[in-house]
Amino acid sequence: MTTRSLSDEERWHIVQDKDRRFDGHFITGVHSTGIYCRPSCPARLPKRENVRFYACAADAEAAGLRPCKRCAPDRQSNEEAAVLAIIDEVRRAGETIPTLDDLSRITGYSPQHLQRLFKRATGLSPAAYARALRHDRAQAALSANESVTEAIYAAGYGAPSRFYDDQKGRTGMTPSAWVKGGEGVVIHWAVVATSLGDMLVAATDKGVCRLSFAEGPEALQRRFPKAELNEGGAAFAGLLAEVVATVEDPTRGHDHIPLDVKGTAFQEACWRVLRAIPAGETRTYAEIAAAAGNPRAVRAAGSANARNNVAVLIPCHRVVRTGGDPGGYAYGSAIKAELLRREGGGDKGE
Template identity: 40%
Template sequence: MNRQATRMLAEAMGTTSLRIKGHVMPMPSEHEMRKAIAARDKSSDGQFFYGVITTGVFCKPSCSARPAKPKHLRFFPTIESAMVAGFRPCKRCQQTEGIPRVTRLVEIARHIEEHADEQLTLANLADMAGLSPSRLQKIFKEAFGVSPKAYQDAVRMRHFKQSLKEGNSVTDAIFSSGFGSISRVYGEATRNIGMTPKVYRAGGTGEIINYVCRTTALGLMAMAATDKGVCFAQFGDDETSLVTHLKAEFPNAELIASPAQDDPELDAWMEALDLHISKGAPRPDLPLDMRGTAFQMKVWQFLLSIREGDALSYSEVAARIDKPKAVRAVASACAKNRIGVLIPCHRVLRGDGSLGGYRWGLDRKRALLDTERKHRTD
């Protein structure tokens, strides 16, 4: 499911808040959640849920199942978010509560994704879910943060952007994505991709990208950002080669080197990232402008949910995104990640536990993992 298009779904995989009757309530801290799980604290039920990556199930804090290793736990604010992330309900503690409704909602969301180019009506979707149209509209928005129609438009926008990147004309991309209206898609597209469709297809012609180069604990790094967020963060041997690489990634954009006084936010982002790299500070939660194929985006979105200090194999990532046979494609997506550290592809290893590849060198990959694990232990 597409985070950039709907934002909600990937936020559900890594959020620290709980939506209750339209309000967002904070989840307990990770320390408090782990303490509640160890104590099987019934008073914490409903405040959060936890998934176990080795079994693929999610539980209440009070679940009497055999305790899992701490490194295998993932935390979620709601049943919906756990199921969207791919976990199934524990038969011991989640037998009936809310599950049928959640299952129906996930099925509706997947149906919308598979038929985004078709004319879907709220009435037809409601019939599939066995609900009234008004009821489906309400609980779908409560669970996923957007209406079924808005979700369909988001999926269409993802297809539209991919069609443009593949070189199709704007008109062909509009109709193949299912929008059916040139005037309508221009309003949607400008808001969602930060530029007009023709500019996007032309490789960002007319787009301004600011960048900075700074020396970090792991060597020289360049960070670049559009008005949507960080689009490039990579290590290099010298500033010239980094800028050359940036130009190759965005050949038609206007690149502007930004002194701190002209772009203090970008400079602050770079400093925050260096503190994470060098001193184990939390990874900064910066806005990201990710650009890739639908599959690459899915992999990168999942990487954002891997907890600091943890590492998964390429096959585990493939399984978690429901593409168990796409192990090589997952490895390729990691290799093509242009936003280093912020999208933590360094947390993916080979099946035998060895480091595998890393486009910025295995020494950096090892150092990043060691720093994160030390920070979590401390």
């Protein structure tokens, strides 16, 4: 399908998906706010009746619209194309991480400028992005219950030592514990009554690994069948009190509460984005994906949200559907609505 053959309805679907592949091919004009945007603009989706489509920025400005400050549709996208070219090259490279000089020859930018450009767009250097991509592949293989060694080589690592080097500084259980259902890990747990219903809280010595509603220790046993599960404990009591206080008042800061979570590199990036959303605000899956460094991975962002093991502390209740619909929640729409109400229930506006 060529861009010229796109109907307005097809353009609207592209805008709903925030598909960056169509940036530069047409412009979205929002006449209720008087601005025009790229198709991939991360701002909240406008109402369809307020949208008109234009071939280029000049046409939108001729209609009296001004450029969006957030997605800057009036600026050239050569730098964005360079970032995407780097991502494609890194994905093709496999185990070998391209050097900045290699990437510089591909994109035409100096190595120093390229490093700054890529880090500004993704939050990572090209080398760190390549390592995160390999780690992502390894975690996917580990989740499929392959052996640790098989998963490491399948992900493109030349040796297990390189995978364990990448593990340094990452939170969560060791890779072997991930595969073996928590083998060798001690988990303390409790089920406590809250104003939102009974709540299961569980933690390793590194931090909270499970927070859920209407679940008991049998759910924990299913997730970590080989872990040592101990109810309560004096050292656990203080952490439990902090967690309960946060659930009862989700506006209070909880960055000081340690977590022990494990996911793919992208899932963990999404969880960091979720934790950065201020209380009283919401984000869409597309916005989460973009902030996590991969605007095209909207579905993967939804999957990361669904795989969140630590409700409230990783506030997946702050994610809404495009258009503002609150969407679903693992523990029921009533709990989600109440959490949002306690936080102020706000969204970002038009």
